[in-house]
Amino acid sequence: MKDYPNIILLTIDALRPDFIDCYNDCGLTPALKKFAKNSIVFENTFTQGPLTPLSFPAIFTGMYPRKVMDGFGKINKNFPTFAQILKEKGYETCGICSNHFLVKGTGFEKGFNIFYDANDFMKVGGLLYRWIYPAAFPNADTVNEKAIKMLKKIKRPFFLWIHYMDTHGPYFTGIKFNPVHKFHNEFLWIKATRRPKSVTKKEKRKLKTLYKKAIQYIDQKLHELFKVFEDMNLFENSIIIITSDHGEEFAEHGEFSHSRKLYDELLRVPLIIYSPKSKHARIKKIMGLIDLLPTVFKIAKIETDINFEGKDILNFERKYVISEANPDKQKNFIAIRTENWKYIFDEEKNKEELYDIRRDPLEKKNLVEKVSKQILYEFRNILKEFTESCPKTGNTADRYFDDKIKKHLEFLGYIDEMK
Numbered sequence: 001m002k003d004y005p006n007i008i009l010l011t012i013d014a015l016r017p018d019f020i021d022c023y024n025d026c027g028l029t030p031a032l033k034k035f036a037k038n039s040i041v042f043e044n045t046f047t048q049g050p051l052t053p054l055s056f057p058a059i060f061t062g063m064y065p066r067k068v069m070d071g072f073g074k075i076n077k078n079f080p081t082f083a084q085i086l087k088e089k090g091y092e093t094c095g096i097c098s099n100h101f102l103v104k105g106t107g108f109e110k111g112f113n114i115f116y117d118a119n120d121f122m123k124v125g126g127l128l129y130r131w132i133y134p135a136a137f138p139n140a141d142t143v144n145e146k147a148i149k150m151l152k153k154i155k156r157p158f159f160l161w162i163h164y165m166d167t168h169g170p171y172f173t174g175i176k177f178n179p180v181h182k183f184h185n186e187f188l189w190i191k192a193t194r195r196p197k198s199v200t201k202k203e204k205r206k207l208k209t210l211y212k213k214a215i216q217y218i219d220q221k222l223h224e225l226f227k228v229f230e231d232m233n234l235f236e237n238s239i240i241i242i243t244s245d246h247g248e249e250f251a252e253h254g255e256f257s258h259s260r261k262l263y264d265e266l267l268r269v270p271l272i273i274y275s276p277k278s279k280h281a282r283i284k285k286i287m288g289l290i291d292l293l294p295t296v297f298k299i300a301k302i303e304t305d306i307n308f309e310g311k312d313i314l315n316f317e318r319k320y321v322i323s324e325a326n327p328d329k330q331k332n333f334i335a336i337r338t339e340n341w342k343y344i345f346d347e348e349k350n351k352e353e354l355y356d357i358r359r360d361p362l363e364k365k366n367l368v369e370k371v372s373k374q375i376l377y378e379f380r381n382i383l384k385e386f387t388e389s390c391p392k393t394g395n396t397a398d399r400y401f402d403d404k405i406k407k408h409l410e411f412l413g414y415i416d417e418m419k
């Protein structure tokens with residue numbers, strides 16, 4: 001077997017790049033700042049979907065979610081995943097995930113020799129655990145503890161995927177358990193996700209502060225994890241990837257958390273890749289999470305004859321990235337993002353939006369009625385070509401959740417998704 005590097009994929013739920021120091025000097029993430037200094041920082045990465053189940057199919061398969069999804073929450077077993085491909089190459093594969101969407105039975109566990117999911121974590125003490133445990137999901141302390149145990153046992157080369165939830169609402173800030181704080185924050189979160197219009201300015205500030213504190217907490221936990229990597233000499237022979245599945249919104253377009261919308265506060269994600277053989281670089285090219293797998297495989301010199309829809313972005317110039325809010329539904333809701341423009345088409349409402357990102361980065365002025373017909377014509381053509389060449393192949397009616405998971409996801413704010 002070839003001398004492959006270890007691959008460590010760290011995904012942090014709902015993490016916006018403008019709250020990280022290597023993208024924006026905000027002073028919140030010293031560990032990530034240091035990590036980025038020796039890594040490749042991708043400045044313009046966009047998710048293929050604004051929710052975990054709409055985004056992870058692209059991360060794990062290098063394919064558009066509409067093609068590989070089997071209803072909402074599941075991936076089709078016919079498409080090989082990151083872990084499956086690496087396992088075939090001789091990797092030991094281990095997944096440790098705290099997100100209730102990515103559990104055994106959804107297909108996201110495929111190819112992992114060891115897969116520890118959110119249900120395994122929460123099983124520890126049943127319902128009581130839910131009330132006395134400081135977070136609404138397994139927090140980074142708990143996840144790291146498990147990951148470090150695994151690291152000590154795992155054979156090399158290995159693929160280790162760790163998913164953190166702390167930056168997901170109701171935001172876990174790492175402060176010592178205090179039931180008053182915990183329930184106050186959870187009630188504010190429930191209000192923000194169910195009745196966004198009733199959130200006051202003060203409450204909005206509070207939500208943002210909690211989000212920032214959660215980011216500081218996760219940065220501290222990454223610092224501790226990197227220390228373990230150092231002690232185990234993993235920086236010498238491992239590719240380490242840090243990214244997120246989507247962004248987070250604070251009523252920029254009316255809602256909180258992450259709804260089925262296609263604005264940049266939800267679509268732009270961080271992507272930082274460390275490789276012992278690469279120098280620090282900043283890549284401004286536009287890319288999607290769909291390109292992550294082919295790019296990492298190229299860096300790791302892993303060859304496969306799978307025809308990914310994503311590309312090795314270090315050797316490819318993308319003109320645009322496509323993201324979808326409804327890959328699991330009949331009607332399309334699609335965004336096409338170029339360096340300078342964002343075009344959105346909502347088939348249900350038969351509505352088009354077009355934003356000039358350079359002049360209007362917050363996407364507030366819809367220019368559909370104002371731009372030349374030629375610009376719109378080009379976007380409509382890209383859309384037509386995409387929907388024809390990449391049909392939705394999954395069962396668009398199916399949803400996969402057992403009652404226990406459903407309850408938990410409802411609490412986390414996914415009300416519409418559970419209907």
Ligand SMILES: [Zn+2]
Pocket residue numbers: 013014051052245246
């Ligand atoms: Zn997510």
